[in-house]
Amino acid sequence: MRDIQNRTDLKVIVELFYEKLLSDKKINHFFEKFRDPKTLAEHLDILVDFWDNIVFYSGTYQRNAMASHLMLHRGHPMKPEHFDTWLNHLSAAIDKNFQGDNCHILKTRALSIATVMRIKINELDQNS
Numbered sequence: 001m002r003d004i005q006n007r008t009d010l011k012v013i014v015e016l017f018y019e020k021l022l023s024d025k026k027i028n029h030f031f032e033k034f035r036d037p038k039t040l041a042e043h044l045d046i047l048v049d050f051w052d053n054i055v056f057y058s059g060t061y062q063r064n065a066m067a068s069h070l071m072l073h074r075g076h077p078m079k080p081e082h083f084d085t086w087l088n089h090l091s092a093a094i095d096k097n098f099q100g101d102n103c104h105i106l107k108t109r110a111l112s113i114a115t116v117m118r119i120k121i122n123e124l125d126q127n128s
């Protein structure tokens with residue numbers, strides 16, 4: 001198996017990742033709007049930009065992912081088990097087709113961003 005090399009590879013990963021998220025009852029209530037193919041396609045393009053920026057320093061993602069999730073949490077509370085499920089599906093989607101340093105970078109960054117997100121959500125809950 002080869003390593004993640006470009007945006008096409010990242011697209012393969014996010015497509016499989018979202019198939020997994022949408023078919024898992026433990027987490028799919030967050031993702032219902034992405035059952036619409038056009039909404040999903042637009043979102044996956046944003047995710048490819050996000051990971052392209054992290055793995056290949058492309059400068060393609062200039063939005064605020066943290067703020068989106070803090071807003072999401074108000075309507076759909078994000079619990080520790082949701083983060084575990086999310087991370088497990090991401091790892092599985094990578095491992096299906098790829099292995100190597102870039103896979104490791106992507107997984108490590110996902111875990112560290114998820115950890116910061118959980119801390120910020122916790123702070124938000126304590127201050128409300």
Ligand code: HEM
Pocket residue numbers: 030031046047050063064065068069072078079082083086109110111113114117
């Ligand atoms: C429990 C875990 C998570 C859930 C349930 C979740 C769910 C979602 C949902 C529903 C959206 C769409 C928000 C919207 O457009 O209204 C979204 C966007 C996004 N998520 Fe997550 N997420 C989780 C964790 C993460 C983590 C850990 C990362 C990064 C490592 C991440 C990266 C992103 C990015 C980049 C977007 C696009 C934000 C934008 O529009 O710029 N997510 N997420």
